[in-house]
Amino acid sequence: MEIQNKIKVLIADDHKMMLDGLRSILSKENDIALIGEAINGIQVMDILAHTKVDVLILDIGMPEMDGYDTVLNVKKQYPETKIVILSFHKDEKHIGKLLKAGVSGYIVKDRGSEELVKAIRSVNAGKDYFDNEVLQVSLRAMQNKSAGPEKIIKFSPRELDVLNLIAEGLSSKEMGKRLFISESTVETYRKNLLEKLALPNSKLLLKYAIEKGYGKSSLS
Amino acid sequence: MEIQNKIKVLIADDHKMMLDGLRSILSKENDIALIGEAINGIQVMDILAHTKVDVLILDIGMPEMDGYDTVLNVKKQYPETKIVILSFHKDEKHIGKLLKAGVSGYIVKDRGSEELVKAIRSVNAGKDYFDNEVLQVSLRAMQNKSAGPEKIIKFSPRELDVLNLIAEGLSSKEMGKRLFISESTVETYRKNLLEKLALPNSKLLLKYAIEKGYGKSSLS
DNA sequence: TTTTGTATAAGAGAAAACCTGATTTTTTTA
DNA sequence: TAAAAAAATCAGGTTTTCTCTTATACAAAA
Numbered sequence: 001m002e003i004q005n006k007i008k009v010l011i012a013d014d015h016k017m018m019l020d021g022l023r024s025i026l027s028k029e030n031d032i033a034l035i036g037e038a039i040n041g042i043q044v045m046d047i048l049a050h051t052k053v054d055v056l057i058l059d060i061g062m063p064e065m066d067g068y069d070t071v072l073n074v075k076k077q078y079p080e081t082k083i084v085i086l087s088f089h090k091d092e093k094h095i096g097k098l099l100k101a102g103v104s105g106y107i108v109k110d111r112g113s114e115e116l117v118k119a120i121r122s123v124n125a126g127k128d129y130f131d132n133e134v135l136q137v138s139l140r141a142m143q144n145k146s147a148g149p150e151k152i153i154k155f156s157p158r159e160l161d162v163l164n165l166i167a168e169g170l171s172s173k174e175m176g177k178r179l180f181i182s183e184s185t186v187e188t189y190r191k192n193l194l195e196k197l198a199l200p201n202s203k204l205l206l207k208y209a210i211e212k213g214y215g216k217s218s219l220s
Numbered sequence: 221m222e223i224q225n226k227i228k229v230l231i232a233d234d235h236k237m238m239l240d241g242l243r244s245i246l247s248k249e250n251d252i253a254l255i256g257e258a259i260n261g262i263q264v265m266d267i268l269a270h271t272k273v274d275v276l277i278l279d280i281g282m283p284e285m286d287g288y289d290t291v292l293n294v295k296k297q298y299p300e301t302k303i304v305i306l307s308f309h310k311d312e313k314h315i316g317k318l319l320k321a322g323v324s325g326y327i328v329k330d331r332g333s334e335e336l337v338k339a340i341r342s343v344n345a346g347k348d349y350f351d352n353e354v355l356q357v358s359l360r361a362m363q364n365k366s367a368g369p370e371k372i373i374k375f376s377p378r379e380l381d382v383l384n385l386i387a388e389g390l391s392s393k394e395m396g397k398r399l400f401i402s403e404s405t406v407e408t409y410r411k412n413l414l415e416k417l418a419l420p421n422s423k424l425l426l427k428y429a430i431e432k433g434y435g436k437s438s439l440s
Numbered sequence: 441t442t443t444t445g446t447a448t449a450a451g452a453g454a455a456a457a458c459c460t461g462a463t464t465t466t467t468t469t470a
Numbered sequence: 471t472a473a474a475a476a477a478a479t480c481a482g483g484t485t486t487t488c489t490c491t492t493a494t495a496c497a498a499a500a
Contacts, residue, residue: 015308020333021241024248039330086237110259113240156477169423171456184480187457192477194458201486202457203389203426210430376446391487404449407488412446414489421455422488444499455488461481468475 006033007124008052012044012070013037013059013086022057025113032120041070042213046164048078049157055120059086060098068097075102077154082123086116105129153196160214162189166206167215226253227344228272232264232290233257233279233306242277245333252340261290268298275340279306280318288317295322302343306336325349373416380434382409386426387435 009032013019019037026034036047044056056074060067071083084105085098098106104123107115108131115131122129155163158179165175172190176183190202199205209215229252233239239257246254256267264276276294280287291303304325305318315326324343327335328351335351342349375383378399385395392410396403410422419425429435 015329016332017306017327017329017336018238018241021238021245024244024333025241028244088235107237109235109237112236113244116237158478167427169421169427171423173456181478182480183456184482185478188479191458201389201391203391206423206426207387207389207430210427378447393487401447402449403487404451405447407490408448411489423456442500444497446495446497448495449493451491453488453490455486457484457486457488459482459484462479464477464479466475466477468473470471470473 006031007120008033008035008054009057009120010034010036010038010044010047010051010053010055011057012039012041013057014039015059018059022113022116026117026120029117032117040213041067041073044070045073045077045155046160048074048081049155049160053078053081054124055082055084057084057086057116057120058103068101071098071101071103084116084119084123084129107131155193155196159189159193159196162186163193163205163209164214166190166193166202167209169206223253226251227340228253228255228274229277229340230254230256230258230264230267230271230273230275231277232259232261233277234259235279238279242333242336246337246340249337252337261287261293264290265293265297268294268301273298273301274344275302275304277304277306277336277340278323288321291318291321291323304336304339304343304349327351375413375416379409379413379416382406383413383429384434386410386413386422387429389426 009026011019011022011026011034013022016039019039023034023037026032035051035053038044038047044058047053048056058067058070067085071085074081074083079102082104083102084107085103087106087108105119105128107119107129111131119129161179162175165178170178172183172186175186179186190205193199194201194205197205197208199208229246231239231242231246231254233242236259239259243254243257246252255271255273258264258267264278267273268276278287278290287305291305294301294303299322302324303322304327305323307326307328318326325339325348327339327349331351339349381399382395385398390398392403392406395406399406410425414420414422414425417425417428419428
């Protein structure tokens with residue numbers, strides 16, 4: 001099967017061991033293409049900005065940006081991307097919130113991996129996939145309440161590139177070299193970032209970038 | 221390779237998803253034979269009772285029987301079986317106990333799976349295998365001393381003032397106003413900081429300050 | 441008492457950031 | 471599809487900030 005026809009999946013889990021395992025499992029399914037891996041929400045947004053993703057497998061309990069925030073951001077900016085939550089516990093308190101936020105699937109990690117594969121196919125086909133009937137029926141009811149308006153700032157892919165390099169402490173000149181564009185261009189992106197974030201200067205932008213966890217994500 | 225010569229591994233993890241992933245990973249190693257899986261300590265003892273196991277991969281945090289009890293039981297009845305602990309956190313409190321109980325390896329799940337494979341081979345060959353960070357944590361705990369190949373850098377009070385303000389993203393001029401000294405003086409302090417930390421420029425100093433947690437401490 | 445550490449500072453040159461535009465391509469939307 | 475918005479690209483000039491060199495005074499330590 002050609003890659004274009006496969007289901008494009010992105011996995012986000014802060015445990016590399018788990019990531020390795022899931023990759024190994026999904027690689028056996030020939031209708032699924034694992035197009036990326038992330039260990040935090042920042043990386044998720046980073047990858048989404050560069051690549052189309054059909055299904056996002058999201059571990060809740062990631063650092064940097066918690067699962068819920070990531071769901072909100074992803075759903076807002078990429079509503080067509082389906083989200084399957086991978087959780088440790090079935091008694092997750094935030095489950096209602098997650099449903100409201102628009103996740104398409106929810107499975108607990110003590111299920112077998114075939115559940116995950118099923119879920120991926122299911123949500124990709126437009127059908128929700130929840131671990132059990134209870135979730136589906138009882139909690140689905142809560143879903144018709146409006147979600148809270150949170151300001152979501154969207155960065156262009158290039159702006160993200162710059163933001164990631166800013167977080168490493170590079171100057172415009174260095175960034176330009178790294179990205180094969182001129183210093184001026186980099187500075188334009190920086191200016192845009194400053195505007196979008198309503199920050200007064202570069203130092204605070206660096207601070208923002210570091211504190212939000214940018215920079216660690218490799219921009220391949 | 222014949223099965224008799226492979227390393228016989230038993231995995232115990234209460235998350236089936238993880239189990240599936242680990243199985244998938246280990247199946248690619250042709251010197252390792254996964255001879256069993258368990259989702260709690262009871263099952264572990266059960267399998268050990270009728271099968272020889274070289275290495276037991278044990279997730280701590282399993283229900284029914286906690287990891288520690290399992291270690292004790294296994295070590296008591298099957299002392300020749302090596303145990304590798306798979307844990308979620310490096311700051312595990314029981315780590316000292318586990319070490320004393322005789323585990324041969326300890327890795328955290330945010331490591332890659334190749335670590336696990338290495339650990340299996342290592343402990344099977346009679347060598348312990350501990351995650352570096354784990355080692356550090358446990359050693360530090362034992363001798364409760366600040367460990368470190370890190371040289372202790374001492375800052376003067378004034379240097380600290382400046383460092384704290386740097387972490388807030390202020391410029392020399394602003395710091396000068398805040399500290400009632402001239403811009404030049406602030407810059408001297410900054411220069412000293414750069415020297416002491418062997419950093420090449422202010423941006424990396426800001427990064428350092430933020431990452432080390434300066435700035436939040438108010439210098440009233 | 442000589443050295444070391446700390447606090448203070450000026451002036452010049454270099455570097456980086458910031459402002460003010462502007463062009464081209466892509467994507468969205470009306 | 472045509473118009474509008476968003477994204478990517480860049481130059482020139484001004485201003486701010488950093489960096490380097492050099493310097494004085496005082497206190498504590500050796």
